[in-house]
Amino acid sequence: MPDPTSMSSAGHVYKRFVPQPVRSAAATTVPAGVRRKVKGQLARTLRRREARLHRRALRRVRRAGLGSSExxxxxxxxxxxxxxxxxxxxxxxxxxxxxxxxxxxxxxxxxxxxxxxxxxxxxxxxxxxxxxxxxxxxxxxxxxxxxxxxxxxxxxxxxxxxxxxxxxxxxxxxxxxxxxxxxxxxxxxxxxxxxxxxxxxxxxxxxxxxxxxxxxxxxxxxxxxxxxxxxxxxxxxxxxxxxxxxxxxxxxxxxxxxxxxDVIRLEEIDFPVDAVLLWQHPTAWGEELLRAALRSLHQYAPWVDVVHVIAEAEPPAWLRTGERLTVVRARPGAEWQLHLLPDVAEHFLLLRPGAVLGRPVRPFDYFTPNGQSRPRRGPWNAQESFAPWSSAAYSATGRITAHGYAHGSQPYRVQTFARLAATGSAPLHLPDGQHAPAVPGTHPLDGVAHHLAHTNGLAEPSGEASTALHAALPGIRPHLERLLVRRDTQQIHLFGLGSDEAHARGGTRAVVDFLHRYFPVTSPFEHEQATVASAVPSGEAVGRR
Known part of the structure; x- marks a missing residue:
């Protein structure tokens, strides 16, 4: 059995073993030099004993083979x-x-x-x-x-x-x-x-x-x-x-x-959560966005069950399909029909091109224990109130919208899409954020679907902050460097990598370099032979759809 005593100072041991009356008498009868000599000898004895016990503990640790790294x-x-x-x-x-x-x-x-x-x-x-x-x-x-x-x-x-x-x-x-x-x-x-x-x-x-x-x-x-x-x-x-x-x-x-x-935690999620990623841009920078999204899930959301890639173009050859990753070919606009995705879990995260996780997250950050989704609220202004999605959300529910929704990964339920399809609402046009000239407002699907889920008791919007950056932003490198150094942002969404302004100003290259540094660890969703370039190639990098 281990020694139950703790390392103590000489003064503590002296007080422990010498009664108070004896200490009081010694203070008045024993010369100060003698008392210091006794305490010094006691301190040296304790140090020698402690060194002996430390060597014994060190031998135990080394015999157990603990503490190895490359x-x-x-x-x-x-x-x-x-x-x-x-x-x-x-x-x-x-x-x-x-x-x-x-x-x-x-x-x-x-x-x-x-x-x-x-x-x-x-x-x-x-x-x-x-x-x-x-x-x-x-x-x-x-x-x-x-x-x-x-x-x-x-x-x-x-x-x-x-x-x-x-x-x-x-x-x-x-x-x-x-x-x-x-x-x-x-x-x-x-x-x-x-x-x-x-x-x-x-x-x-x-x-x-x-x-x-x-x-x-x-x-x-x-x-x-x-x-x-x-x-x-x-x-x-x-x-x-x-x-x-x-x-x-x-x-x-x-x-x-x-x-x-061994009891259920208040915030414990006991149902599976999948992830759905959209693949839309068969370009060098488009592949880096997909790679970064997969690596962010591997790094910061290891609890995700299965990753589903919705490919609106030929998927990259480096994708490793298997039990935890499936690839489904689809036509543009398939986002409105995600409840028809084969074998998708009832609860899932949707990551559009450019959306990544910036730090560790929990299922509780996106869903409540009773199954409600927790979509991220976004800014609300006059432009949002007059947007087509706001009118469509009112038509589908009969209730006026009161806020927008943030960019980044968003939680969804299959039941939400099924109810949205049952309303007979016509799908809205979905803008391509990677070719937009500026950071867009609320995504139309997020606005309509989350509002319908909220009015039907399937969602409870939350307020976790997100960061959205456009690759054409002048001086974008300091913003990216700040994100890299702090690593404290949960939701990151990068836009405009395919815009002419971003290519002309070097923003596309800056974003890709940032993603390489932010997510350097290969995920199990990539073939081992897949290599990552240090930057966007000067020729193919500017390839646009």
């Missing part, structure tokens, strides 16, 4: 990063989880996963009595696989740039009730960095024997309960049950939690 590199802020080919946000989360849990197992420290309030991170719980052993094995782990540690509760962020193998990185550990371990990871191009907003949090739960049955009390609220029986049985649970950002593939390695935590 190579190390220097991150954007000078910290150490780890390079992994094929890195995704979900894969990094699983790397971190496996590292910590295997280290705790190697040290024979019991643990269980907790459904934390912030499901961007996986949270583990250990008993307070094992706090000293936890610090030793985690410090050894961070020495073998360089990472960082901060105190979350109480919040102390001044150690986030100090490698966790250093003792001074643990200076707040004694008072910490919750800590966070962070590893910075990147792909071989070092354009994609993951880890800062994720990491593994460890809570220290205390035993409460005030009642007849011993309980464990958590240091902070979670999504289920803060007190659990200490003898509650453990059960296996998928990481997707703890974090909505995780892959729902049941073949992946589960984690361990207590039976009392």
């Amino acid at each position: 190579r190390r590199t220097t991150a954007y802020d000078g910290r150490v990063g780890h390079v992994h080919t094929g890195l995704t946000a979900d894969l990094a989360r699983r790397f971190d989880h496996d590292l910590v849990t295997q280290a705790l197992d190697a040290a024979e420290i019991p643990w269980f996963a907790v459904p934390a309030l912030d499901d961007r991170r996986i949270c583990l719980a250990v008993e307070q009595r094992n706090k000293g052993a936890v610090r030793r094995v985690l410090r050894a782990l961070l020495e073998e696989h360089t990472g960082y540690v901060v105190s979350v509760s109480p919040a102390q962020g001044d150690t986030k740039e100090i490698p966790g193998s250093h003792l001074k990185a643990w200076k707040h550990y004694g008072k910490a009730r919750v800590i966070r371990l962070v590893w910075l990871r990147t792909d071989p191009t070092e354009n994609l960095w993951v880890g800062e907003d994720q990491g593994i949090e460890i809570e220290f739960w205390t035993a409460d024997t005030a009642l007849g049955t011993e309980r464990l009390i958590g240091p902070r609220p979670n999504r289920v309960q803060r007190a659990v029986p200490s003898d509650a049985p453990g059960v296996e649970i998928g990481l997707d049950r703890l974090s909505g950002y995780c892959d729902i593939d049941g073949d992946l390695e589960p984690t361990i939690t207590l039976e009392t935590f």
